[in-house]
Amino acid sequence: MLFRPRKPWQGRQADVTPKSLYLDRRRIMTAGGALALTGLVGCNGSETQADSPTSAAARPASPHAPADGGLNYTSTDYSVSDALTPIDAVSGYNNFYEFGVAKEDPARYAHRMTVDPWSIEVEGHAARTGRFALEDVVDFNALEERIYRLRCVEAWSMVIPWIGVPLASVLQQFEPTADARYVAFETYLNRQEMRGTRFPVLDWPYVEGLRMDEAMNELAFLAVGLYGDLLPNQNGAPVRLVVPWKYGYKSIKSIVKIRFVPEQPPTSWNIAAPNEYGFYSNVNPNRAHPRWSQRTERVIGGDLFARRDTEMFNGYGDQVAHLYTGMDLIENH
Ligand SMILES: Nc1nc2c(c(=O)[nH]1)N[C@H]1C(S)=C(S)[C@@H](COP(=O)(O)O)O[C@H]1N2
Ligand SMILES: [Mo]
Numbered sequence: 001m002l003f004r005p006r007k008p009w010q011g012r013q014a015d016v017t018p019k020s021l022y023l024d025r026r027r028i029m030t031a032g033g034a035l036a037l038t039g040l041v042g043c044n045g046s047e048t049q050a051d052s053p054t055s056a057a058a059r060p061a062s063p064h065a066p067a068d069g070g071l072n073y074t075s076t077d078y079s080v081s082d083a084l085t086p087i088d089a090v091s092g093y094n095n096f097y098e099f100g101v102a103k104e105d106p107a108r109y110a111h112r113m114t115v116d117p118w119s120i121e122v123e124g125h126a127a128r129t130g131r132f133a134l135e136d137v138v139d140f141n142a143l144e145e146r147i148y149r150l151r152c153v154e155a156w157s158m159v160i161p162w163i164g165v166p167l168a169s170v171l172q173q174f175e176p177t178a179d180a181r182y183v184a185f186e187t188y189l190n191r192q193e194m195r196g197t198r199f200p201v202l203d204w205p206y207v208e209g210l211r212m213d214e215a216m217n218e219l220a221f222l223a224v225g226l227y228g229d230l231l232p233n234q235n236g237a238p239v240r241l242v243v244p245w246k247y248g249y250k251s252i253k254s255i256v257k258i259r260f261v262p263e264q265p266p267t268s269w270n271i272a273a274p275n276e277y278g279f280y281s282n283v284n285p286n287r288a289h290p291r292w293s294q295r296t297e298r299v300i301g302g303d304l305f306a307r308r309d310t311e312m313f314n315g316y317g318d319q320v321a322h323l324y325t326g327m328d329l330i331e332n333h
Helices: 017-030 035-041 105-112 167-173 268-272 317-324
Strands: 119-124 130-133 144-152 156-166 182-187 207-211 221-226 240-242 255-261 296-299 307-309
Touching: 144 240, 156 167, 167 221
Parallel strands: 119 255, 156 296
Antiparallel strands: 119 130, 144 156, 156 221, 182 207, 182 255, 221 240, 296 307
C-alpha cells in the first residue's frame, strides 16, 4: 500500500464520515446474496450486470486505503450500476507510456517520479496566469468522490472511484477570456525519472486538450485520489484529468501545464496516428478503430473473459450529447 507523509488536507479517520458510508456501500456491493440491493447502489444504470459472472458478488472485496491516511471527501450521485474494478487492477494494469508500454511498467517504475512538491503553470488567454502550487489549484477541502467508467481505446474498461474536483471549478479560478476556446494540458517530463521517455513512442511531453465547453461540462473532473487515498503515481499522481465519455487517453496524467488557447491544440495520440485517434475521441461503438471493433469491451478485474457492450459516450450521453449537436461523430472521431 501507499505510505506517504500526512498532508494538511488529510484528516484522521474520525473526520471521514463519507468514507464510512463508502465502506458500507462496498460491503453491500461485495456481500454474497446482496444482488437485490445493487439497484440501490448505482443510479445511472442503463443496464445491470448483477446476474453476470462479473458482478460485484463474484469479485473479491477490494483492499482499502490505510484507515489513517485517507482523504477527506464527500460522496456524490455520480455512480454506475457496474461493480467497481478491484484496486489491484486499477493500479496494477495501467497505460502511462512515460514509464514503459507494458501494462505493468507504470506500477513497477512510476514510484521514481517526484510528485511533491508539485506546481502547475497556467498560461494563455486568462486573467490569472503564472505558476501555482497544486494546493492553490485544487481545493483539498472541497473533494468529492465520483464513480466513473473508464473506457480505453484498446477496448477494455474499468469502473473507478475517483476523488477530486470538477474541472470547471478549477478553470474558472483563472478567469479564461472569450478567446479561450480550447484548453490544453501537458504532462510532467523528467527523462531520468521516466524511463519510457528514452524511446520515441510518443512525442514527449504527453499533451492533450478539450474544447472549452467540454472542459466546463459537469462530468469533466480533475482527480487527486482514488479508492479513498491519494493517487498512486502510476494513475497520474498528483493530479490528472478524468473525462469519462472519451477514450482513456484524453484523461491526461500528472499535469504540469494548463494553457487557454484560441485554436484546437495538438494532442499526443492524434500526432502519432491521426487516422486512428482524433481530437474528440468520444467513446463510439459505431466507429471502429482502423484495426479493431469498438462494439464491445473487456471488463478488467473480473472474469477473464467478461465483456460488455460499449455504449455511445461511454453511457454518459444524457450529460454530453448536446455538446456535439450537428457534428458528424464518425468524421470528427
Ligand atoms: N501522461 C499520460 N497520460 C495518460 C497516458 C499516458 O501514457 N501518459 N495513458 C492514457 C491512457 S491510454 C489511458 S487508458 C489512461 C489510463 O489511466 P489509468 O492507468 O489510471 O487507468 O490514462 C491516459 N493518460
Ligand atoms: Mo487507453
